[in-house]
Amino acid sequence: MRLDVLIFGGxxxxLWCLERFRRAGYHALLLESTALGAGQTIAAQGIIHGGGKYALRxxxxxxxxxxTKAMPSRWRACLAGNEEPDLRDARVLSESCYLWLPKGSALARLQSLGFMSVVAKAGLLSTRPKRLPASRWPEALRGSAVAVYALAEPVISTGSLLKALAARHDKYIHRYDFAALRFEERSARIGDISLDPRTIVLxxxxxxxxxxxxxxxxxxxxxxxxxxxVLLRGxxxxxxxxxxxxxxxQLTITAPEKRIWQIGGEIAExxxxxxxxNAARQFALKEIHARLPALDLRxxxxxxYRAVRAEARTADQRRPSGVHAGELAPGIIAAWPTKLSMAPVLADEVFAxxxxxxxxxxxYPHHPLPPWPPPPIARYPWENAEWIPAR
Ligand SMILES: Cc1cc2nc3c(=O)[nH]c(=O)nc-3n(C[C@H](O)[C@H](O)[C@H](O)COP(=O)(O)OP(=O)(O)OC[C@H]3O[C@@H](n4cnc5c(N)ncnc54)[C@H](O)[C@@H]3O)c2cc1C
Structure with a gap:
């Protein structure tokens, strides 16, 4: 089967790359080996960063x-259906994130000065943090914070995003048997089917x-x-x-579903x-209690849950500052977005x-399709987690 672009990994x-190529009229297919988003996307917290956390002291x-500066507005345009891909079916969990300085720490004042560098550099940010009066603090932070700011970075439900992106091109997304895959140059042979793309995108x-x-x-x-x-349920x-x-x-907390908190940030590093x-759970509970002392964990x-961020290699093994797409051999492009929020920029770079x-x-006169079924959406980490009472 001849085609323009063969993408591995959904x-x-x-999925954003598939959308980009198909929208431009290319015959593009996506092959997934297990379930859509099974590595990082389904495990992500879904924050569409606009640079706030990278500007911290x-x-x-x-x-x-x-x-990342332009990402919240670019995503909002898609989420509203004003720009392609139309993501009106993806669920927005929150329109903004809070930043809070925890109470009860002798260093709180110092920390707040550290935080001030964000405000000082706010000219750089698309979303300027806004200090909130105590009357507008969210319930979870009352009694636990000395200062709360609002940052207009939306948070999306990752499963609904995968579903919304995949639904647009479902005929062109297939689950295949990775064990059966053999390459001969750019030609991919899986069982008795041979796919001959002009470009491969990984x-x-x-x-x-x-x-x-x-x-x-x-x-x-x-x-x-x-x-x-870390996950909390209750x-x-x-x-x-x-x-x-x-x-x-220190802690990045999101609430992807009622009664569930997903916790990352420095604690996850x-x-x-x-x-x-056991030691990890005890450490996490101590840390959560220190930062949210008024929270009742009874x-x-x-x-x-464990997850691995896969990124383009950097000299010092630190997070790359942006996306990475490179043509590593003629017609073979490998790409890593670094952040979910940067998937649209990655798709632009891969496309270019x-x-x-x-x-x-x-x-190609017809767009023949392989007979393989569509992949499912990956399951959320809390769906098969081992839950232990928090004491
Ligand atoms: C815990 C966690 C929290 C995060 N939170 C955020 C956040 O809040 N905001 C943010 O912007 N970013 C966040 N990130 C980063 C973000 O999740 C990733 O940058 C992004 O999801 C990477 O997307 P991807 O499509 O490159 O990779 P993945 O989501 O890992 O997708 C790769 C896909 O390829 C498939 N695959 C694997 N091998 C093969 C193969 N041989 N053939 C075909 N298919 C294959 C996998 O099954 C999977 O579906 C977080 C990451 C983690 C781990």
């Missing part, structure tokens, strides 16, 4: 601030590494950064926000290396790279 990046990554997250090996492309262009994420008021400690986001789950359960060679759709 997370946010691959302890981070100061102004390249990342400019890379957006398989961590899976890009193995695909590159099978394609015979060396150089190890990818890095993995693990996270130890009578929890909704909260979408970052707790700022030492100029960094710290827990990534903790192999004893009748609440805790769980952990591919178009240099493709020029225009080849105009």
């Amino acid at each position: 997370g946010a990046a691959g 302890g981070v100061r990554d102004f390249a990342a601030v400019s890379a 957006t398989a997250g961590e899976g890009n590494a193995e695909l590159l090996v099978r394609l015979g492309v060396g150089g190890e262009p990818m890095q993995r950064r693990p996270l130890g994420m 009578d929890l008021p909704p909260l979408f926000g970052h707790c700022i400690v030492g100029g960094k986001t 710290r827990l990534a290396g903790e192999t004893d789950d 009748n609440t359960e805790i769980a952990l 790279l591919a178009e240099k060679n493709l020029k225009q759709p080849a105009g």
Whole structure:
């Protein structure tokens, strides 16, 4: 089967690329080996960053601030159906995030000065943090914060995003048997079907590494950064926000469903290396109590989940400031968005790279399709977590 573009991997990046190519008239297919978003997208907190957290005193990554600056407005246009892809079916969990300075710390004042660098640099941000009077603080922060700010960065439900993106091109998205895949140059053979694309795009997250090996492309262009994420379940008021400690986001809390909190931030970097789950849960509960002392954790359960961020390799193994798309061999593009929020920019970059060679759709008379079924959407981490009473 001849086609213009064959995409491997159906997370946010691959689905956004598929949309970009198909909208421009290319015959493009996407192959997924397990379930859509199974690596990172389904596990993500869904925050559409506009640079706020990268401008904090302890981070100061102004390249990342400019890379993400335009993202909230670009996503809002899609979420409202005013720009392609039309994402009106994706669920917005919150229109904004809070930033809070925790109470009870002798360092709170110092931390607040650290935070002030965000405000000072606010000219750089598309979304300026706004200090809120105590009467407008969310319930979860009352009695636990010394100052609360609102940042207009939306939070989306990742499962609904995957579904909304996939629904637009469902005929062109297939689940295939990775064990049966063989490449002969750019030609992909799976069982008795051969796919002959003009360009291959790899957006398989961590899976890009193995695909590159099978394609015979060396150089190890990818890095993995693990996270130890925390989940709480119980009578929890909704909260979408970052707790700022030492100029960094110590806790990032989102509420993807009623009664569920998903917790990342610095705590997840710290827990990534903790192999004893019991010790990790105890550490997490202590940290949550320190940052939200007024929160009642009785009748609440805790769980952990591990996830790996797959990104383009950097010299110091730190987070790249922006997206990465590179043509690693003729007609073979590998791409990592670094952030879910940057998937639209990644799709633009992949498209621009591919178009240099493709020029225009080849105009294949029919668009034959492989007989494989559509992949399911990956399950959320809390759906198969091991829950333990939080004490
Ligand atoms: C815990 C966590 C929280 C995060 N929170 C945020 C956040 O709040 N905001 C934000 O902007 N970013 C966040 N991120 C980052 C964001 O999730 C990622 O940058 C983004 O989702 C990466 O998307 P992707 O499509 O490249 O990869 P993935 O989502 O990992 O998708 C890769 C896809 O490829 C498939 N695949 C794998 N191997 C193969 C193969 N051989 N063939 C075919 N398919 C294959 C996988 O099954 C999967 O569907 C978070 C990341 C993590 C881990």
